[in-house]
Amino acid sequence: MQAWLGRFLTPGVGAGRLLRPREAPRRASFLELFFDLAFILALNRVAQALEDDLTAGGIYRTALLLAAIWWVWFVTAWSTDWFDPRTPLIIALLIWVMLGGLLMAGTATSAYAGGALLFAGAYVAIHLGRPGLLLPALRGHPLRVRTVRVAVWFVASGALWLAGALLPAARVALWTAALVMEYSLAWLRWPTPGLGRSAWAELRITPEHLAERYQQIYIIALGEPILGAGIAFSQAHLDLPTILAYALVFVVTISVGRLYLLPGGERLGGAIAERGRPEAVSACWPATCTW
Secondary structure, three states: OHHHHHHHOOOOOOHHHHEOOOOOOOOOOHHHHHHHHHHHHHHHHHHHHHHHOOOHHHHHHHHHHHHHHHHHHHHHHHHHHHEOOOOHHHHHHHHHHHHHHHHHHHOHHHOOOOOHHHHHHHHHHHHHHHHHHHHHHOOOOHHHHHHHHHHHHHHHHHHHHHHHHHOHHHHHHHHHHHHHHHHHHHHOOOOEOOOEOOOHHHHOOOHHHHHHHHHHHHHHHHHHHHHHHHHHHHHOOOOHHHHHHHHHHHHHHHHHHHHHHHHHHHHHHHHHHHHOOOOOHHHOHHHHOOO
């Protein structure tokens, strides 16, 4: 066993170039912004899924889809805090996740019907493709063990996702169990038999970068109601109630955006820095979700 681990952790090449220097400034790259744009479709399709099934059960099922899509976005944003998105490997990783996200978005409205296997398969492929790309480059680097821990549990949760896709009667229960597993294990720092759990030093964050990424995806999210309302308005009969409703959507969107971005967005970096400390991280589970 020790000999196998020794070969497994033999130093690889490129790990140093792959990682961002922790003291370097963090600005979102062009590809990260482009990655966010792909999630406009995801948010739109999830909203459509809710509109098609506006019941208590439908709200819960839609919440599961949104939680899965959000998890994909969040873990990817966290990855680019550690790994340089300008390197070819991370560029390939972002494109891979973007493709999977678009497949998930395209099947969101049919995820509980004929599109279940494609939705779940894309989700699992995203989370297993990430370590598949990172592990060879990180061979011998301490962060490789962290990636192995996360990969082990995504294999386990992936089995639940695929089983749920194949078993319609148990789909909601299995997908709920998978998400609870993933979110809970992240909060617990991915405890893995034989490998322990990630140390606090492996989970530190760059508050400014994460705050910027949160604000960017929030702006993207605000674009979805404007897009949806604009499409509906262009196809509707232009009477006074329709015009007033369209104006109301605009006013509400601007108001919600202002509440979050000003002044909330300006204080977000400091809040994340405070929550990201080891003694405070229990109140901020996302600080444990890094690859």
